[in-house]
């Protein structure tokens with residue numbers, strides 16, 4: 001089988017270089033505490049920011065949709081017809097976001113793949129993209145035929161220089177993550193928008209980690225900065241704070257109409273299942289009614305940062321509940337994470353190069369509204385104990 005020898009060779013290489021992913025097995029619903037590899041652990045690793053991953057309203061809505069709409073959508077929407085549930089979700093999301101219209105997608109990743117290549121389809125187009133943007137933006141940019149201009153992370157002056165460089169482009173698109181998930185910093189969206197307006201460029205923000213987190217009731221980064229009407233394209237995910245699965249694009253009616261005609265993942269891949277969609281509708285309804293889960297999330301994030309900071313850990317420059325604990329060397333961070341799990345029953349993953357720069361390996365802690373104040377204390381105590389044992393700050 002010489003033709004497939006490269007598979008095992010590559011796997012061996014990944015293992016040797018410490019880049020091999022070992023994936024743990026979850027034996028319970030998502031939540032503040034979970035059963036992981038058969039052990040009950042405090043969960044600091046999910047993007048289930050609001051605890052919606054096992055919310056009773058969402059679960060009930062999904063069960064009901066199974067009875068009313070069955071399990072599958074049948075085919076792509078443009079052929080099989082679109083279910084009323086999808087339209088209801090899109091209307092409710094638009095109202096929640098304060099956007100003219102939205103289009104639901106099978107995932108946040110797909111929402112990016114659907115949007116960028118549909119908007120930019122010629123080397124005469126220019127895309128201006130932050131160097132730390134999410135992999136799904138990078139792939140969407142590759143799929144588009146646009147000329148790429150990569151600007152330095154959150155550097156508005158450098159974006160301006162790139163916009164000058166590409167000023168002859170036919171269509172221009174500035175694209176950024178809203179919240180950068182490895183550091184928890186927020187894109188300087190008001191300044192990016194100003195530069196884009198000057199250059200006649202469209203602006204797109206992928207708010208996967210801001211959706212349900214930033215803004216009033218978690219309406220996202222555009223609401224956070226009061227930029228309604230000035231950001232052409234908002235991409236969101238329904239699989240993080242919304243607790244379910246899927247993604248969406250929000251913007252003008254013409255943008256959404258255009259994507260329904262042109263976006264390949266919309267035209268060539270079936271839609272979300274009825275239970276997914278019904279659960280997403282329930283998530284939007286809960287969040288429209290109350291901002292309590294959002295406030296609890298932020299309180300937990302502040303408490304964790306304060307506790308770890310007091311214990312001498314470096315929690316970086318996060319402006320959101322994302323809490324990186326920067327350790328330095330990859331091997332030390334991995335050992336720290338292993339000891340947290342095995343000795344302290346705390347599940348917090350180490351993240352190292354190439355996901356983050358060399359020398360900044362970290363344990364990334366994701367708190368949620370599903371955590372109680374005593375859970376946050378448990379996490380801090382665990383970090384302190386492992387930190388002491390390993391001679392790392394704390």
Ligand SMILES: *Cc1c(COP(=O)(O)O)cnc(C)c1O
Nearest residue numbers: 107108109134136208237239246
């Ligand atoms: C998580 C994430 C995505 C992917 O969202 P899914 O719904 O899981 O596909 C896209 N963009 C960013 C910035 C993300 O953080």
